[in-house]
Amino acid sequence: MAKLSGIGCSSKTPDYFLGPSHGFNTVHGRMPSVLTGANLANRTLIYLGVSGDGDSASIGLGQFAHVMRRGVDMTYIVENNGVYGLTKGQFSATADPGSVSKKGVTNTDSPLDMVGMALMLGASFVARGFSGDKRQLVPLIKAAIAHKGAAFIDVISPCVAFNNHAGSTKSYEYVREHNEAVNRLDIMPARTEITIDYADGDTVEVEQHDGSVLRLHKLHADYDAHDRVGAMNYLQAHQAKGEVVTGLLYVDPQARDLHAHLETVDAPFNTLGERELCPGAAVLEKINAGLR
Template sequence: MTYIAKPKLHHPALAPNGLGYLRRDYEGSVSTLCAGCGHDSISAAIIQAAYELDLPPHRVAKLSGIGCSSKTPDYFLGNSHGFNTVHGRMPSVLTGANLANRELIYLGVSGDGDSASIGLGQFAHAIRRGVNMTYIVENNGVYGLTKGQFSATSDRGSKSKRGVVNHDSAIDMVSLALQLGATFVARSFSGDKAQLVPLIKAALRHPGPAFIDTLSPCVQFNNHAGSTKSYDYVREHNEAVNRLDVIAERQPIEVD
């Protein structure tokens, strides 16, 4: 975390939103993440979405767990409520806060290690209970704070920075969220601001559990050849990431 405040100076031509706030009013402290980290791009997208939605910062409650992703709430919406929980327990704390005060807008930010491993059960129950929240997973496929081990979302066949091949199947958070009953589910890419900002805006306005799995490359441990979550790989496969799957209507099948 950092407590270095950004300068109060801003360009006089910056346009305020409907509440009279500037975009700078939705920012937080200076980021201490690695330069080029996809998580900072997600923070910028959240800032832009909140600014465009005219969200009153004091009505937002942001929660996180443990990991690089869980540092990011310090870098956006500095005038909102915030709580950093223990590893994997953010969904439960968010659920309790939601029960205590349903007037706030709840934004949960987590990582693939935080939500797909130790917090998988917490994630599952928050979704199945239909908690009114926006849940963003910053998915880089590695444990960045512990030097780049494979996470539960690492794709089978992908290689670590040291050349180790992952032989385990990946947990698909999008499929899991759909199965558990999330009423808004999306996948995006931290390097695609034009797509990510509208998705976050839609999720924040959605009444019910809204989940966004955001591929967010780790420049330190998972941005090399052989990685399926590097900037180059995701950009080359962005069409597949953005594709909408449509189930065509079929004739009913009747059985005894």
């Protein structure tokens, strides 16, 4: 596994797990570009990017957009608290209008919705979790890692220092009271025997590229996690009610990643020798002729 992050409170997360794995703290907001390069060089690793609402929704917004639309095979987690925690709690770009800061300032700016953007940009796995609900969040992360393509999880993560007070729409109390969960998720790795029976209509099973199966426990009978447009409409409708929609909102089990789009060779680029990478002038001329 390779774990990468940007700058901010969230970007310290990779320090706390998988110590022997590859790791990289990038320049502020530039994690997606570095991860894209690493992924193209070595497709055999599992790529996990951890970021925050400041790192991804402000200085790194363009980077976020392009890594989603390109379909880089990665799990992209944003720890979203609505404030800049390292600089004493100013509102970030994801702060909701009307939210009150710890100093009593009311936010009047329109927010960026990272989930809505991921859906619009073409991410093939889109979810939102809550750090106060481990039972829902852990399976979402496992499913995202198993997914082939750009998997995005927005994790509402209240900042206990600067944004966990009355009046905050990113506090533990607010999210617990306004959580609109669309489903609960189990993930069964490939070749693991399924021994639990569920009544018809209670679940939907989705097979991933690696053979693992996502089992969606639908809490709302009319919700379809395969409908991108429906997910966007559902998200906006419940946002208008002040509700925080969580769960697996969209998944495309047939998605193609960046390597498939570029038709790269199966062998990782970092294993290719000079002969393969620099085949000579005659081969280059043949390639150029094919483009004329």
